[in-house]
Amino acid sequence: MSTTAFSTTALASHMSIDEQVAWLMQGTDFGDDTLAQNMTRELRARLEASQRTGKPLKIYCGYDPRTSDLHLGHTITMRKLRAFQELGHEVTFLIGTYTSLLGDPSDKNKARELLTEEAVLNNARTYSEQAFRILDRAKTKVRFNAEWLSELSFLDVIKLAQNFTIQQFMSRENFALRIEKGEPIYLHETFYALMQGYDAVAQETDVQVGGSDQLFNILTAGRKLQEAYGQKGQIGLFVKILPGTDGVIKMSKSLGNHIPILATPEDMYGKVMSIPDSALMVYFELATRYTPSMIGEVKANLAAGINPRDVKMELAREIVSIFYNDDAAKQAEEHFKNVFQKGNRPDEMPEFKLDQPMQIADIIAAAKMAASKSEAKRLVAGGGVSLDDRRVQDFAEIVQPGSNAVLQVGKRRFAKLM
Secondary structure, X not given: OOOOOXXXXXXXXXXXXXXHHXXXXXXXXXXXXHHXXXXXXXHHHHHHHHHHHOOOOEEEEEEOOOOOOOEHHHHHHHHHHXXXXXXXXXEEEEEOOOHHHHOOOOOOOOOOOOOOHHHHHHHHHHHHHHHOOOOOHHHEEEEEOHHHHOOOOHHHHHHHHOOOOHHHHHOOHHHHHHHHOOOOOOHHXXXXXXXXXXXXXXXXXXXXXXXXXOHHHHXXXXXXXXXXXXXXXXXXXXXXXXXXXXXXXXXXXXOOXXXXXXXXXXXXXXXXXXXXXXXXXXXXXXXXXXXXXHHHHHHHHHHOOOOHHHHHHHHHHHHHHHHOOHHHHHHHHHHHHHHHHOOOOOOOOOEEOOOOOEEHHHHHHHOOOOOOHHHHHHHHHOOOEEEOOEEOOOOOOEEOOOOOEEEEEOOOEEEEEO
16 A cells, blocks of 8 residues: 555546445444445435436535534544545535534533533634645535524424424433433433534535434434425434544543644654554544555455554554645654654754743643643653653652753653753
8 A cells, every 4th residue: 555645536536336335434333234224225326316417415514613623533524525525526514603502412421511602603713724634625615504593483493393202302322321310401402403403404415424423413303304394314424433542432632532633743643653553444444535445455464464563654644644745744754763663852842941940740731742730740640751861750840941951741742941
């Protein structure tokens, strides 16, 4: 397999319908074989109809801007949107300026905190720009669901609600667990599925992409509401959840097992190299531009006994290239080899100027080498901090201005203290 220099656009232009279906279904998780077969059959039929008529399908995925920064896990659905773009279909990147006020309860075991409109809009401003590191800017429609949800009257909401029963909502796994534990379920939490369902109606979509926790919102709500409005019910494509760098738990900024898409090429490469071998194939499936045949080649190489480290380096090159370019990926790889395989310090590193004596933990936090002072303390306690190659034992150790010492946090973060 080549490192990163291939064009999915060129590949897509020569794909048969069977190859298109296989590519679009790659990395999906329906949780039920019959449902997977039904959605595959419907997708094939719509792709064939699109090919006959020359009319592109309407595809969308919604993103609630409840935080300002995205990580690699957020981009898995974007990779699926990009595949549809490569095949010539119409893609909408929907920012949930209204749904995010409430928050999706699908994967939560308690009610979400309500956000203010100001907080949502501040977060939304960064979303589309970050998304364009995956999506083709020229082929992407960016819309905000406040456009139609803010226009609904209370009577309109009642008419939406009459399509569903309380039993349908209470049978959802996360709601059922909360009932079993005696925890409250607030009425407003049931509105989210109605809101997301109406997004599909307003856009008359053919396919909605979402995580595997979105089955209720996309099919039970969205598809049913479309049919109630006389539209053809959308197809749901549910992608698997990307594990974090621990290879097990869902990628999450709060857990610290995430790979920020705004990370430097060197840091991104290093974080990919830190994932366990067991997570290699799910990362290739979900986070790369690789088609099914290319993934089959990776599996064959592993089965033939290729060193998993070399396959992981291929993965790291590919992911860095997606968010930057091939040259940045090569440079990041050289940095990794020089610093981590040869045990050398990087030739260049950021400088941090001390205006006064400071504790190590304060320096780490102020230099953005950890998310907070608390995390800095944990890193010191875990033996992950060194000063001029000497392991730091006390987070309260004082560093004087002008020391010119090299601070290392973890394996990949360096700073020269001035």
